Amino acid sequence: MTGGIAEVAAYGAAGAAVLGLAAGGLAYASLWPTSQIFRRTLIAGENADEVALTFDDGPNDAATPQLLEVLARHGVRATFFAMGDFARAKPEIVRQVAAAGHVLGNHTMSHPRLSTEPAARVRQELAECNAALEEITGAAVKFFRPPFGARRPYVLRAARELGLTPVMWNVTGYDWNPIGIDGILANLDEGIARNRRRGRGSNLLLHDGGHCAMGAARMDTVRAVDRLLTSRLAASENGAATRFVTVDAWAGHVALE
Numbered sequence: 001m002t003g004g005i006a007e008v009a010a011y012g013a014a015g016a017a018v019l020g021l022a023a024g025g026l027a028y029a030s031l032w033p034t035s036q037i038f039r040r041t042l043i044a045g046e047n048a049d050e051v052a053l054t055f056d057d058g059p060n061d062a063a064t065p066q067l068l069e070v071l072a073r074h075g076v077r078a079t080f081f082a083m084g085d086f087a088r089a090k091p092e093i094v095r096q097v098a099a100a101g102h103v104l105g106n107h108t109m110s111h112p113r114l115s116t117e118p119a120a121r122v123r124q125e126l127a128e129c130n131a132a133l134e135e136i137t138g139a140a141v142k143f144f145r146p147p148f149g150a151r152r153p154y155v156l157r158a159a160r161e162l163g164l165t166p167v168m169w170n171v172t173g174y175d176w177n178p179i180g181i182d183g184i185l186a187n188l189d190e191g192i193a194r195n196r197r198r199g200r201g202s203n204l205l206l207h208d209g210g211h212c213a214m215g216a217a218r219m220d221t222v223r224a225v226d227r228l229l230t231s232r233l234a235a236s237e238n239g240a241a242t243r244f245v246t247v248d249a250w251a252g253h254v255a256l257e
């Protein structure tokens, strides 16, 4: 966009489409095939005290149960973007995630780079992951995180057509690198502080699994989360507020990228 009247008009139309979506479902959105709505993603809200822990690439029997234990001990709910292939392999872990009150999102069946896949394959990856998760938990899936963050317009459109809100992030833990617990924590603290200065919530990208195979080593992530929760929740008792939320808390904050 280059600004001016055209931008204002496009923004206005997208705003109307968002209202239409909320009120009347996808039929209204289909009237706007080129609408900016398909470029919109959910990142975070405007309350700097709110932090969402999000975990991609699970379920993983080498880390997800341990992570669930840590979250339960701290009384915190998180958002899990699960892969359908792994969910079908470990449905009992997916059931535990849902039973503990965490939000389950769609991270495709097999983690392809969607921006280089044909539209039909994109749609199939999303629809099959929805079906896998919904068969296991009995609950509708509402959120989607694109693998590698790839979000071409037709990817986001396919997600919308399945009733999924695409979710990005604004803090990266870089926990797929061998940086240890301290390295992960430093990335999270730095990102949260940066967002706080800008007056916005923090959406933390972490991984309870690895997309290449079941059994990825993610215990550094689990321990970093344990330490983050210990320090932040203790600080909250002393007046420095941090409130851990799931991404559905920000459903009204879908933003243009």
Ligand SMILES: [Zn+2]
Binding pocket: 056, 057, 107, 111, 147, 148, 211
């Ligand atoms: Zn992933």
